[in-house]
Amino acid sequence: MSHQLGRLVSQILQRYFGEIVEKVGNDLFMYGIKPIGMIMKTTGLPRTQVIESLRTLLKFDLAKFESTSGNVDYKLLPDNVLVLIRYPRYLLQMKSKYGTEAELIVEELLQRAACSATLLLVSIANKYKDDTEKNLTIVTLKDTFISLATATYIQQAPVAQLKDGSDIPDLVQVASIVPDLDTRLLMQAMVNPADIKDNVYWKVNYDRFHQDFTDEIMINAMTRRIDDDAGEVMRLLIQEMYLSSSAWAEESNVVALTDLREHASRLKDRPLLQQHLEHYLKVMEENGAGFIRRAGDAGGGQYSVQVKWAARQLVESVLDHVVTERLGSKAARIFRLIRAKKYIEEEDIQKNAMLPNKECKQLTYKLLEEHFVSVQPMRKSQQVSGTQKGIYLYHVKLFDVVHVCREMCYRALHNLSRARSQLVSVHARALDKQRRVRTIVHGMRLRSEPQKNIDDVLETLTPPEVSLLAQVEKQLKQLSAAELELDRNLFILNWYLVYP
Amino acid sequence: MSAKSEDAIQDKIINAIKKIPKGISAAQMAAVVPELSSAELVGAINKLLQQGLIDLYKQNGTLIYKLKNQSTQQIVKGADNEEKVVYNLIEEAANKGIWIREIRNQSNLSNPQLTKILKSLESKKLIKAVKCVNASKKKVYMLYNLEPDRSISGGAWYQDQDFESEFVDILNRQCLRFLQQRADKIRNNPRGPIAGRTQSYATAVEVQKYITDLGISKVKLEVEDVITILNTLVYDGKAESNVYPDGSKVYRAIESLIPPPGLVQVPCGVCPLLHKCYSTGLITPQDCKYMTEWLEQ
Ligand code: SF4
Secondary structure (H helix, E strand, O other): OOOHHHHHHHHHHHHHHHHHHHHHHHHHHOOEOOHHHHHHHHHOOOOHHHHHHHHHHOOOOOOEEEEOOOOEEEEEEEEHHHHHHHHHHHHHHHHHOOOEEEEEEEEHHHHHHHEEEEHHHHHHHHOOOOEEEEEOHHHHHHHHHHHHHHHEEEEEOOOOEEEEOOOOEEEEEEEOOOOOOOHHHHHHHHHHHHHHHOOOOOEEOOHHHHHHHHHHHHHHHHHHHOHHHHHHHHHHHHHHHHOOOOOOOOOOOOOOOOHHHHOOOOOOOOOOHHOOOOOOHHHHHHHOOOOOEEOHHHHHHHEHHHEHHHHHHHHHHHHHHHHHHHHHHHHHHHHHHHHHOOOOOOHHHHHHOOOOOOHHHHHHHHHHHHHOOOEEEOOOOOOOOOOOOOEEEEOHHHHHHHHHHHHHHHHHHHHHHHHHHHHHHHOOOHHHHHHHHHHHHHHHHOOOHHHHHHHHHHOOOHHHHHHHHHHHHHHHHHHHHHHHHHHHHHHHHHHHHHHO | OHHHHHHHHHHHHHHHHHHHHOOOEEEHHHHHOOOOHHHHHHHHHHHHHHHHEEEEEOOOEEEEEEEEEEEHHOOOOOOOHHHHHHHHHHHHHHOOOOOOOHHHHHHHHOOOOHHHHHHHHHOOEEEEEEEEOOOOEEEEEOOOOOOHHHHHHHHHEEEEEOOOOHHHHHHHHHHHHHHHHHHHHOOOOOHHHHHHHHOOOHHHHHHHHHHHOOOOOOOOOOHHHHHHHHHHHOOOOOOOEEOOOOOOOOEEEEEOOOOOOHHHHHHHHOOOHHHOOOOOOOOOOOHHHHHHHHHHO
């Protein structure tokens, strides 16, 4: 676990949970596993604060505890901390796939970390009771909740179990049962939220979202490489794949052509796809970066999705972009050349890349310096001649390079986050003023005071302040957008690292 | 027929014969210079025979023309023994050339003597000195009429031993343009993706023709040369190559699998100081110029 990750994690914790939690989190990150007493000692925080922080961390799944012989040790889960900045992406996914209700459910659930179905639905319904625009009813909310649970975007939270003779609970994963919610009871609960008795807790299943993301990336890649019909074939293949293969399999089980054809025949708006399905499969197999493979001939043909390989191809594509932007397209050419040839001598690089000797050497050394390529010295043992020149073979250790790139992402994310807090603290006064004015105006609107009074309050923000605030807002937006993009980038890298 | 074109025709014939050391028949020769009538051809051949450049043999009832051994033909004129030895050594090296030190080692001649002989041979236009691309100081000798091997001259990409990177860049771009013109054919092609793919492919020969027609190259580019350029496109990630069943290579322009990822969209991703940027110190994200500029865009 790297220093860069640590910096990023503490930056995120501070932003979402404040300084104290950050202190505890950072302490845990640095030392790995620790009991409460030790945390108190190193951070110098009082016991209550440490416990409070740990509770927050545990609640959001950012840390876990382990009990060994009566002691309870805590451990931070840095990867889950990074997930915090991915929340907007989950919401977007929900909104585009299942609509506003789903988005609200997931949002509320993410905020509460874990919640019972009844309480969740009731609180959302109450919150938006007066919102005519959204037009929510408890019935639609309930239905959406059930479809989300069926599609396993949400699942039951682990249950604490006490083992005999110990007072430290174990968290046990339970199989989710799609709940049978009674609309009438929900209606009653809306009026009287205090006596909800539902005690089955739910939480968001990140993994399911991540699967969606990988699928989406593969489909888009095919669309870019061939065309949108090919992307559609990829979608069909992936759908079929989930029926028979485990979620993060390196390679899917085979999918039969007949099944694909049956699904394709339902896509009425894609006549080309129906007509040329087999051709599409063939072209994808040969020109689709190896995403799919013909696995057999039975029943007209069987295909499998090479998920691991696809992840590799995508990661390589990320790295190519990074090298291109950092060191120029010529360096990217060399990078790719070395990768294609596996092991290659300096002279051959120059010959194949068609670059002037000097430039080529410079770029190769630059690549070496930034750890995008590595070099392997070879000794010619039987050589007799006096000039014993060693051979140096260049090659790309993809796994290592992915780690290098990941570190860069961490750094970049940290820096963005840092720049953001800087921005906020520099303009703290203006932002604060804006917030106050907004609350006042909101209150006045609710009391339906005359427009003139409202305008008076609004005018306390001077024009320069208004334009400054607009600019700050734009910059904050830009920073958040960049953060999300970086997270997408990280996602691909981590996807590759999932496979050993 | 002017004297000049006569020479050109003679050269043509000789080159044709050179390619096939076993000798060629009169009919084959006619195919080489189709612009000549049979009477003119006979005239040209007779001239060559007279000059002692080619020989005539009879094989299985047909007449075969062969090249006369040049060393015996030309060196005889006023050469002494040393010159012959050196000449033979150089001849053996063929179009790879031979280094002066090796000539000296093998001929056991002293340095000044050897230099003199080489000078004299050079002045008679029997041999020439060629600079080697791999080692700029190294000169190799070869027979005057030989085309230096690619390993010596570097092929089409070298002019006077200098690598012409601009020329390569231009060709690289032009090839890509050519491929891109047809790359879209694969997208939603009404005749199906396989037909579309075929239309989006370009063979190296097609590309070669396109480049030649553009007239951007002073030297004639062989298919091999064009393939070298096309391969750089593959390494650029802008094209993929495939092999047709008949063994010829085809190329297709492609898009990268993903749009530019997040890392290269932020200043830090392309920042040369990334690895020197810390929370405190001289370079920090808090007062980073790149960051500010980027935010103010
Ligand atoms: S914060 Fe500025 S100096 Fe630091 S890495 Fe980013 S762009 Fe470079």
